[in-house]
Structure formats: structure tokens, C-alpha cells
Amino acid sequence: MSQLRDIDDYLRMAVENGASDLHLSVDAPPAARINGAMIPLEDFVLTPEATRTLVFSTLSETQRSKLETEWELDYAIEISGLGRFRANVHYARNHIEAAFRHIPPEVPDLSQLGHSPTIERFCQERRGLILVTGVTGSGKTTTLAAMVKRIAETRSGVIITIEDPVEFLLPHRSCLIKQREIGKDTKSFTMALRQALRQDPDVIVVSELRDLETIRIALTAAETGHLVLATLHTIDAPQTIDRLVDVFPPDQQQQILAQLSNVLEGIICQRLLPKADGTGRVLASEVMCVNYGLRSCIRDRKIEQLVGLMEIGSKEGMHTIDDSLDLLLRQGTITREEALFQCRDKQRFLPPAPARTK
Structure with missing residues (x-):
């Protein structure tokens, strides 16, 4: 059995192997997620004591106390050279x-x-709500930071980000950027979002719309002339609308639909898919630019019509997830099996039937 290394070594091994994540679990080897697959970094499994030692080496006394009280902890660390x-x-x-x-x-x-x-065009908006959505690990935070x-x-102003935790460190450039971390700089998303409206913002960035009150304040901020960027854990544009509305009680949903139809400017739904040649992952996305027709559909909750309007809105910069998958498949970037697994309309991606012989 090899000797247990310290946490810096395992993080270094993960980064040097191109991993997105390092996982430490009891009765399993330290493992790195590389191109979506879990790869063990040792030939032995971690004991409860070893896992605890590795994890606690990254925590302050305050963080250890919070973990023991709340049983969960989100935080960020910085390792020199990594x-x-x-x-x-x-x-x-x-x-x-830990992960x-x-x-x-x-x-x-x-x-x-x-x-x-x-998406560059979305960045030119001066007001409204733009959502970046996808499952965990789909690159939402990176897109938001970009x-x-x-x-x-490209402009001058004040950008306030509300994050849990702060991930990318963003330099000021032409804008003043205030990055606020839950638990360090503010107590909650709701409190930070309310206070942000009093901090002279041009752009407000919310790392995750987690609950009813956060969504409500974000909609109000977008209504009052701010550009609001936020993420949600949804896989496509129709599901995103439903998720935002269904958070609210039935008697409030019509008002939320009216607000949403007025302030929503765009939705970017993204997935990271394995490349056909096994060399990494590639972005597949669905992009909805909200025009008059889409606003009307959202107001009336005709969610089933959104996909059709996106399909005919290509000249406005829209595309569905199936359009994105089709392009990647024709380029040979992903396999047909992956396209079939990810698509909305399977008939579009079925292999052509073999020609009949007479």
C-alpha cells in the first residue's frame, strides 16, 4: 500500500491530469473526474480517519465549527502554484x-x-434578466464569469456579484466589481440582493436563484432598470420558465408570469458532453432570445410553444439543444449515441434506415 499524501499533492495530481474535480470518500481511493469519468489516484482506499485529516487540513477553526453545527460546508481555497x-x-x-x-x-x-x-450580444443589454442554466458541472459559473x-x-459601471462561495477572482477593468460571498461578506442571498439595490449597481450577478424570495427580488431588480445575471439548475428553456413560476404559490403565479414576460431577455442552457475522440468535453447549448412572440407565450404560460418559436428564431441568434447537437454530430465532435441520449427529438438523430434491396 502506498503512503497517504497531503491534500495539496492530491489537488496537484488532479490539476496536472486535467481533472475538473477531486473527490475524497471513505472506503474509496482519492478520485479525479477527468473528461467526465472518475479516475482513482491511489491503489488504496481512504479510511474515515485519513479522509477527515485531509479535509480538516483545508479548514479554519471557524469553518470546522460551522461544519460540526450545520453538517455541510461550501467554501473556496487557494493553493500556491495551483x-x-x-x-x-x-x-x-x-x-x-468532500469534493x-x-x-x-x-x-x-x-x-x-x-x-x-x-451571448456577446446579451452582455450589451442594459436591463432585464438573463439566465444561465444547466446541471451541476455544466460550466454555468464559468459562463457567468466570462x-x-x-x-x-466594454462599459463603465458597478457590478455586484453575490456568490456562495466566490470562485473566479474578477479584476475591476472598466467597471468596479464588488464580489460578495455568503457567510463572509453577507449572511444570505436574500439579504445581499436587497442591499445590492442600494449600492448603485448597474449589473447584479446572483450565482444561484435558490428560493422564492431571491427570485422575487431578482425580478424586481430587473424591472427597476438593472441587468441581472443568474443561474438555475434546469436543462432547457421550457423547464426554466416552469421552475421559476412553480416556486410561487398558485395565486401568485400569474403575476410572476407577467413580470417574467416583461423582464426576461435571454436564457442560455448548457451541457458539457464527452468528445467522440475521448480528448475532453464540448459545449452543447440552447439559446433563447426573448422577442414579442416569446413574451406573449410566457405571459399566457404556453410553454409548449417555446421550442417551435426558438426553431424559427435562428436569424435572431436562437437555437435549440437539438440544433446544437446536430451541428456537433455533423462535425464529428460527438457520437450519435451521445446525441440520442441528450436530444429532445430522437427521430432527428436516428441513423438512416438501410436501403431495401430488390
Whole structure:
């Protein structure tokens, strides 16, 4: 059995192997997520004591106390020569375990991430709500940081971010950027969002719309002339609308639909898919630019019509997830199996039937 290394060594091994995440779990080897697959970093499993030692080496006394009280902890750490990591510590089967996500030292450009020029255009908006959605690990935070970077490069103003925790460190550039972290700089998303309206913001960034009150204040901020960027854990544009509205009691939903139809400017739904050649992952996305027809559909909750309007809105910069998958498949970037697994309309991606012989 090899000797247990320290946490810096495991984080370094993960980064050097191109991993997005490092996982520490009891009765399993330290493991790195590389191109979506879990790869063990040792030939032995971690004991409860070893896992606890590795995790606690990254925590302050205050953080340890909070973990023991709340049983969960989100935080960020910085390792010299490696960069920043977002960490989550939690209990599983009464043992401490953890996941660490590597945050690249430089915020990439939107084009480097694979986004279309439409997303650059979203960054030019002066008011309204723009949502970046996707499952955990789909790159929402990176897209949000790239949008903030673009805004800060192209205009003057004040950008306030509300994050849990702060991940990318964003330089001021032409904008003054105030990055506020839950638990360090403010007590909650709701409180920070309310206070942000009194801090002379031009742009407000919310790392996650988690609850009814946060959504309500974000809609109000967008209504009152601010540009609000936020993320949600949804996989496509129709589901995003439903999720935002369903958070509210039935007697308030019509009012929320009216607000949403007025302030929503765009939705970016994204997924990171394995490349066909196994060399990494590639972005697939759905982009909705809210026009008059879409506003009407949202107001009347005709969610089933959104996909059709996106399909005919390509000249306005829109595309569905199936359009994105189709392009990636034709380029040979992803496999047909992956396209079939991810698509909305499977008939579009079924292989052509073999020709009949006479």
C-alpha cells in the first residue's frame, strides 16, 4: 500500500491530469473526474480517519465549527502554484467526505467556451434578466464569469456579484466589481440582493436563484432598470420558465408570469458532453432570445410553444439543444449515441434506415 499524501499533492495530481474535480470518500481511493469519468489516484482506499485529516487540513477553526453545527460546508481555497478550488464538505454514512472543483486561474472568453455571438450580444443589454442554466458541472459559473468579464471590458459601471462561495477572482477593468460571498461578506442571498439595490449597481450577478424570495427580488431588480445575471439548475428553456413560476404559490403565479414576460431577455442552457475522440468535453447549448412572440407565450404560460418559436428564431441568434447537437454530430465532435441520449427529438438523430434491396 502506498503512503497517504497531503491534500495539496492530491489537488496537484488532479490539476496536472486535467481533472475538473477531486473527490475524497471513505472506503474509496482519492478520485479525479477527468473528461467526465472518475479516475482513482491511489491503489488504496481512504479510511474515515485519513479522509477527515485531509479535509480538516483545508479548514479554519471557524469553518470546522460551522461544519460540526450545520453538517455541510461550501467554501473556496487557494493553493500556491495551483490556483483556486471550490470545495464542499459533507457527511455520508456518518463520515466526512468532500469534493473540490478546480477554478481556472484566468477567466476564458465566451468564444473559447464555445458560445455563439448571441451571448456577446446579451452582455450589451442594459436591463432585464438573463439566465444561465444547466446541471451541476455544466460550466454555468464559468459562463457567468466570462459574461461579467466581457461586460467589464466594454462599459463603465458597478457590478455586484453575490456568490456562495466566490470562485473566479474578477479584476475591476472598466467597471468596479464588488464580489460578495455568503457567510463572509453577507449572511444570505436574500439579504445581499436587497442591499445590492442600494449600492448603485448597474449589473447584479446572483450565482444561484435558490428560493422564492431571491427570485422575487431578482425580478424586481430587473424591472427597476438593472441587468441581472443568474443561474438555475434546469436543462432547457421550457423547464426554466416552469421552475421559476412553480416556486410561487398558485395565486401568485400569474403575476410572476407577467413580470417574467416583461423582464426576461435571454436564457442560455448548457451541457458539457464527452468528445467522440475521448480528448475532453464540448459545449452543447440552447439559446433563447426573448422577442414579442416569446413574451406573449410566457405571459399566457404556453410553454409548449417555446421550442417551435426558438426553431424559427435562428436569424435572431436562437437555437435549440437539438440544433446544437446536430451541428456537433455533423462535425464529428460527438457520437450519435451521445446525441440520442441528450436530444429532445430522437427521430432527428436516428441513423438512416438501410436501403431495401430488390
